[in-house]
Amino acid sequence: MADATAEEHLEVDENINDDKDSAIGSEGASDTTSLQSWITDYREENGRTYHAFRDGAYFQPNDEMAQEALDSDISHHLFLKTFDNRLFLAPLPQQVNKVLDIGTGTGIWAIDFADEHPEAEVIGTDLSPIQPQWMPPNCRFEIDDADHPHWTYDTSTIDFIHVRSLFGCITSWPAFYDECYRTLKPGGWIEQAEFSPGFYSEDDTVTDEHIMGDWIKHGKKCFEIMGKEIMVFEKMKGMIEEAGFVDVEERKYKWPIGTWPKDRRMKELGAWARAHIDSGLEGWTLRVLTGLLGWTREEVLAYCAGMRADMRNPKLHGIHEMRVVFARKPAAS
Known part of the structure; x- marks a missing residue:
């Protein structure tokens, strides 16, 4: 399913006249700091809250709206639907002892993995203490x-490192992968899933004249100013290989934006992908566009409204690309 999803062109459902499709249904060494009171004294900007620990290191908010968009329901479910209800793709052994989930967000992936693997010690790390009690x-x-050059974890102590949606968060990806390599046990695995910050179409229905096609240029400009890479989904395979990992495998997926595909499975993925983007738009844009490019809050919200209109236009067949790379640290390291 992965190869077909990535390589075959998606056929358009010509029977869709508007945005509603009843066939889908309703689902659409670093400092490890204890939870001191100052960490939860979040910074507020443009009506959204952001993490206090190492303020400014991460561009997305951590409020309830962001948590719902990021992991708790929408994004996590989208990944599960894409992976046929699997939490990971790497060929892990039946028993793993220590697992590290970097950028855990609400912690839902770490909790699900811990439930499925009671023999494993699962650690989720993040800049914000938004995980459940x-x-x-x-x-x-x-x-x-995770952007700190020296992690607290000892060398060769982790069996599996899971990374998801960290684009735009890391200053030096080679240094990040070096730390992954160092902390993994010989024979241990790393898996990373990242999606493109932009959108395209296979039938040229999405162009630079649409906000959906124009979207990526502003992101690239912002993160160039920040000195952080947002196109990591294209580069992570090569950088993981350069870090010394072996058995490197990349899988490519397409997430249609909306229910325009004819294929029922892709139609359902499209509904979830659109919901993910819809709920995350302001969180992805408010801080960077106002703080780095000088936009007003009203201009950002109007731009997001235009993006939502594009996503609901059945004549625009936008696609969001997502890739997964998993690789093993050599057993003889």
């Missing part, structure tokens, strides 16, 4: 900055 006994969360 309840969790499986084999799961815990730590406040940590």
Whole structure:
């Protein structure tokens, strides 16, 4: 399914006259700091809140709206639907002892993995303490900055490192992968899933004249100013290979934006992909466009409204690309 999703052109459902499709249904060494009170004294900008620990290191908000968009329902479900209800694709052994989920967000992936693998110790790290108070006994969360050049974890102690949606968060990806390599046990695995910050179409219905086609240029400009890479989904395979990993495998997927595909599975993925973008638009744009490009809050909200209109236009067949790379640290390291 992965190869077909990535390589075959998506056929358009010509029977869609508007944005509603009943066939889909309703689903659409770094500092590890304890949870001190100052960490939850979040910064507020443009009506959204942002993490306080290493303020400014991450561009997205951490409020309830962001948590729902990021992991708790929409994004996590979208990945599960894409992976046929699997939490990972790497060929892990039946038993893993220590798992690190970097950029855990709400912690839902770490909690699900801990539930499925009660023998494993699962650690989720993030800049924001937004994870739930309840969790499986084999799961815990730590406040940590994955962009720091020296992690607290000892060399060769982790069995599996999981990374998802960290584009725009890391200053030096080679340094990041070096730390992944160092902390993994010989024979341990890394898996990273990233999606494109932009959109395209196979039938030229999305152009630069549409906000959907224009979207990526502003992101590239912002993160160039920040000195952080947002096109990592295209480059992570090569950088992981350069870090010394072996058995490197890349899988490519397409997420249609909306329910325009004829194929039922892709139609459902499109509904979830659109919901993911819809709920995340302001969080992805407010801080960077106002703080770096000088936009007003009203201009950003109007731009997001235009993007929502494009996503609901059945004549625009936008596609969001997502890639997964998994690789193994050599057993003889």
